[in-house]
Amino acid sequence: MSPHSNPVILRWVFVVVTLILFFSSLRIAAWIIGPLVSAFIMYYILSPPVDFLEAKGLSRTWSVVIVYFALVIISVVSGPFIVHWLDPNELQKNVPQYIQNAGDTLKNTLTHMEAKFDFLKKADLIPKLMTFTTRLEKDLPTYVVKGVLGLLGYLPFVIIVPYIAFYFLLDGRGFKREMIRGVPNRFFEDALRLFYKVDVQIAQFLRGLFIESLIVGTLAGVGLKLLGIDQYILLGVLTGLFNVVPYVGPLVAALFAIVISVTDQTGFSFFTYFTGAPAQYTPFYVLVLYILVRLFDDVVIIPVVMGKSMHMHPLLVVLAIFCGGELGGILGLILALPSLGVIHVTYQILFEILSKRREVQGTLATKTFWT
Amino acid sequence: MFFSKLRRTRELFVVIKKSQVFQDLTMLEWRRIESIMHERHFQNGELVFAEGEEGMGLYLILSGRVQMARNVDNVLKELGQLKRGESFGELTLIDGSGRTAQAVAMENTQLLGFFRPALLDLMQREPRIAAKVYSRLAEQAAQRLRRLLEDKKLAESF
Numbered sequence: 001m002s003p004h005s006n007p008v009i010l011r012w013v014f015v016v017v018t019l020i021l022f023f024s025s026l027r028i029a030a031w032i033i034g035p036l037v038s039a040f041i042m043y044y045i046l047s048p049p050v051d052f053l054e055a056k057g058l059s060r061t062w063s064v065v066i067v068y069f070a071l072v073i074i075s076v077v078s079g080p081f082i083v084h085w086l087d088p089n090e091l092q093k094n095v096p097q098y099i100q101n102a103g104d105t106l107k108n109t110l111t112h113m114e115a116k117f118d119f120l121k122k123a124d125l126i127p128k129l130m131t132f133t134t135r136l137e138k139d140l141p142t143y144v145v146k147g148v149l150g151l152l153g154y155l156p157f158v159i160i161v162p163y164i165a166f167y168f169l170l171d172g173r174g175f176k177r178e179m180i181r182g183v184p185n186r187f188f189e190d191a192l193r194l195f196y197k198v199d200v201q202i203a204q205f206l207r208g209l210f211i212e213s214l215i216v217g218t219l220a221g222v223g224l225k226l227l228g229i230d231q232y233i234l235l236g237v238l239t240g241l242f243n244v245v246p247y248v249g250p251l252v253a254a255l256f257a258i259v260i261s262v263t264d265q266t267g268f269s270f271f272t273y274f275t276g277a278p279a280q281y282t283p284f285y286v287l288v289l290y291i292l293v294r295l296f297d298d299v300v301i302i303p304v305v306m307g308k309s310m311h312m313h314p315l316l317v318v319l320a321i322f323c324g325g326e327l328g329g330i331l332g333l334i335l336a337l338p339s340l341g342v343i344h345v346t347y348q349i350l351f352e353i354l355s356k357r358r359e360v361q362g363t364l365a366t367k368t369f370w371t
Numbered sequence: 372m373f374f375s376k377l378r379r380t381r382e383l384f385v386v387i388k389k390s391q392v393f394q395d396l397t398m399l400e401w402r403r404i405e406s407i408m409h410e411r412h413f414q415n416g417e418l419v420f421a422e423g424e425e426g427m428g429l430y431l432i433l434s435g436r437v438q439m440a441r442n443v444d445n446v447l448k449e450l451g452q453l454k455r456g457e458s459f460g461e462l463t464l465i466d467g468s469g470r471t472a473q474a475v476a477m478e479n480t481q482l483l484g485f486f487r488p489a490l491l492d493l494m495q496r497e498p499r500i501a502a503k504v505y506s507r508l509a510e511q512a513a514q515r516l517r518r519l520l521e522d523k524k525l526a527e528s529f
Binding site: 051173174180181185188189192199 | 406407409411413417418419420424425426427484486487488492495496497498
């Protein structure tokens with residue numbers, strides 16, 4: 001394709017407008033769009049194992065049922081372990097401690113800095129910080145109750161999303177066929193091409209994102225375990241989940257881990273044991289761990305797993321995060337990158353097909369015209 | 372509902388058994404791949420595809436008639452007319468190249484489209500069926516090549 005037939009700015013405008021429309025509709029009808037989009041993502045992540053079983057000679061229905069059965073078994077078996085590791089009672093006791101310790105550390109640092117830099121005293125930071133932490137500690141139970149209630153609100157999701165995804169997996173091909181059945185004959189093959197390419201790209205992107213988050217979360221979890229942080233599972237899961245939000249997510253995850261590591265140094269730290277490094281600097285090691293994971297992700301995982309096909313301009317990614325966060329809240333933030341991926345690819349291929357070079361059919365009958 | 376669908380599957384199976392590309396499939400295999408086929412309806416005189424267009428795959432005629440024609444020195448030359456059970460567009464299915472001729476429906480025509488994404492999907496999912504389809508496609512391509520070479524030899528001998 002020649003460069004002038006690739007209208008980047010126009011495409012960006014289309015992408016951003018569509019993102020705004022999508023997230024606005026998410027805001028109005030989150031109850032229906034949320035489950036549908038989640039089921040859509042689940043469909044793309046689960047279809048490789050289902051296809052694999054089908055290639056082994058099983059029927060589609062059995063393949064889907066077996067994959068779901070495996071999922072149920074995994075969650076039933078791992079559920080008690082996770083609850084045990086997370087230890088809700090312990091967490092309930094510890095969280096106020098985390099906040100207090102983080103506040104104390106920050107206070108100490110500030111006092112230290114105020115002693116050095118006079119102008120900081122005028123800003124009155126320490127009292128402000130203290131009122132903030134005490135209020136946070138006092139209001140924490142309310143926040144927890146609100147948070148748990150909010151999570152309970154998502155409970156129907158847990159049932160309905162796999163339910164919708166089940167039918168997507170079962171009749172996926174039929175759905176796709178029905179979707180383009182209505183396209184008029186003259187556009188049919190182009191529509192089919194668009195549909196197919198978008199499908200392939202989205203699958204690659206969503207699976208890549210899933211695998212990337214899984215690896216990043218596991219790496220962070222293992223690293224934290226080695227550093228002797230007790231809440232390594234919770235933090236690993238959070239890191240994996242936040243990894244989906246570009247730039248901001250890893251930063252927030254690292255911040256969480258550092259705050260917890262200020263308090264939590266009770267576990268056995270392989271790192272300090274084997275290297276003899278002083279244990280009181282654990283928060284610093286956590287920071288280094290997150291920087292290393294980030295680097296590994298950027299240099300190794302993303303190029304290998306995602307490939308170059310899904311390269312999106314950083315500016316576009318930031319715009320998507322803004323739209324998602326502003327219009328869709330937490331869900332919008334998490335869905336920002338996946339939805340940008342889908343919309344971006346759709347427009348990219350649509351523009352590619354629309355700006356396809358048109359060949360001249362036959363030769364011009366100039367002679368008959370001029371004489 | 373279920374029975375009418377099954378009846379349709381049987382009806383289509385009768386036609387695909389007549390075609391060169393799908394003749395080796397069993398009813399069971401046909402039922403497994405039916406969902407990746409596209410049924411399209413064309414009216415009398417409607418263009419199915421034009422010469423030189425980027426194509427996606429082959430069409431099998433379920434009912435009706437299709438005229439194949441080619442632009443030779445700005446004159447449209449008919450290559451032949453195809454009827455129920457015959458297919459066209461195999462070359463595009465194999466290599467994704469542009470259409471080498473134009474196809475026009477000569478009456479109200481029902482076509483079954485089999486496109487490249489479906490073939491690629493089949494290779495992943497049902498390699499045995501894909502092998503059957505591919506061997507027939509290769510056979511057809513070989514026959515055409517042989518015919519072309521013979522025509523050329525014949526032309527040179529004059």
